[in-house]
Amino acid sequence: MARWQPGAPDRLQQAAMELFAERGFEATTVADIAARAGVTERTFFRHFADKREVLFFGQDLLQSAFVGAITDAPEGMSAIALVSAALEAGAKGLQEARGQSHARARDAIISANHALQERELLKLAGLARAVTAALVARGVAPARARLAGDLAMAAFAAAFQQWVESGQTRDLTDLVHEATSTLRDIATS
Amino acid sequence: MARWQPGAPDRLQQAAMELFAERGFEATTVADIAARAGVTERTFFRHFADKREVLFFGQDLLQSAFVGAITDAPEGMSAIALVSAALEAGAKGLQEARGQSHARARDAIISANHALQERELLKLAGLARAVTAALVARGVAPARARLAGDLAMAAFAAAFQQWVESGQTRDLTDLVHEATSTLRDIATS
Numbered sequence: 001m002a003r004w005q006p007g008a009p010d011r012l013q014q015a016a017m018e019l020f021a022e023r024g025f026e027a028t029t030v031a032d033i034a035a036r037a038g039v040t041e042r043t044f045f046r047h048f049a050d051k052r053e054v055l056f057f058g059q060d061l062l063q064s065a066f067v068g069a070i071t072d073a074p075e076g077m078s079a080i081a082l083v084s085a086a087l088e089a090g091a092k093g094l095q096e097a098r099g100q101s102h103a104r105a106r107d108a109i110i111s112a113n114h115a116l117q118e119r120e121l122l123k124l125a126g127l128a129r130a131v132t133a134a135l136v137a138r139g140v141a142p143a144r145a146r147l148a149g150d151l152a153m154a155a156f157a158a159a160f161q162q163w164v165e166s167g168q169t170r171d172l173t174d175l176v177h178e179a180t181s182t183l184r185d186i187a188t189s
Numbered sequence: 190m191a192r193w194q195p196g197a198p199d200r201l202q203q204a205a206m207e208l209f210a211e212r213g214f215e216a217t218t219v220a221d222i223a224a225r226a227g228v229t230e231r232t233f234f235r236h237f238a239d240k241r242e243v244l245f246f247g248q249d250l251l252q253s254a255f256v257g258a259i260t261d262a263p264e265g266m267s268a269i270a271l272v273s274a275a276l277e278a279g280a281k282g283l284q285e286a287r288g289q290s291h292a293r294a295r296d297a298i299i300s301a302n303h304a305l306q307e308r309e310l311l312k313l314a315g316l317a318r319a320v321t322a323a324l325v326a327r328g329v330a331p332a333r334a335r336l337a338g339d340l341a342m343a344a345f346a347a348a349f350q351q352w353v354e355s356g357q358t359r360d361l362t363d364l365v366h367e368a369t370s371t372l373r374d375i376a377t378s
Contacts, residue, residue: 078378079375079378080376121310122310143371153339154336154343179332182332182336183340183376188376189269
């Protein structure tokens, strides 16, 4: 599991989200974000390629959590058991490190901007590939690992979407379990 | 099932693929493509927003095939049976209308260009949403339909990737059946 301690990237993300909410995504500059976070622009660019990337910092942490859980799992687990362990670790980590209100605020910013929605989809595809590679490293056949990686991200994305809905009171880990179980049910009905 | 008769869009796609292969994607202009297809630039822009879109024309046809199969399926089919019918119709249509050598040539162009790979992923996500919407219209619960839509595209993308590999002699429909069956096996093991 990656360590999710607050540091410059976390402060920059927090600052960016405040500014995006106050002024809108387009009207916010990297200079604004760096100033609000109390760091230089150079520090911003040490951590992020552009102002869009700052919204996707959590996904790098999520990827570490997914991959770490698969890498550290006991011997002899099936692909779906490895995927479940990965989703559980990712959900738990995201919930603890970011929390639901952060996730909702981020979702509102992304939903309002088409380019950010595209970036989100591409990042999800990147997460699926990372899960696939981790499964292959654990001996899962590549074709099977690819499908299992896509299945994992389908379950995670569905659960995440439910988690950020207003009025949702259930844990992300609960929702991930339910999505995985629904996938199993769909596949066998 | 959509009718896939050769018309201006098909000729433009064929011309674009020839030019992309001869000169590269970047060096080819819309004017070049229109001239090779024997149509005006105005005709090009009546069918496609830009030169990238011309490579994704087949995906619109694929979407019609997927959605049509779900819409026209008999009553009382489960979500996975509807998805299987959609994938079967899409695979059959794509194979007949385009064929493996076309798919391979297109894949080579897309694999060589990062922006095209991104567009491909976004188009796949669009296909998943279209399948989801068609399933909801057939009475599948939205959360279940979303997962089934993602599952469908995971199976189709995996099968398609195997189909365009050099030396692959199996039918796309065969490969789609195998991918669906592997997904079922993963989900239940």
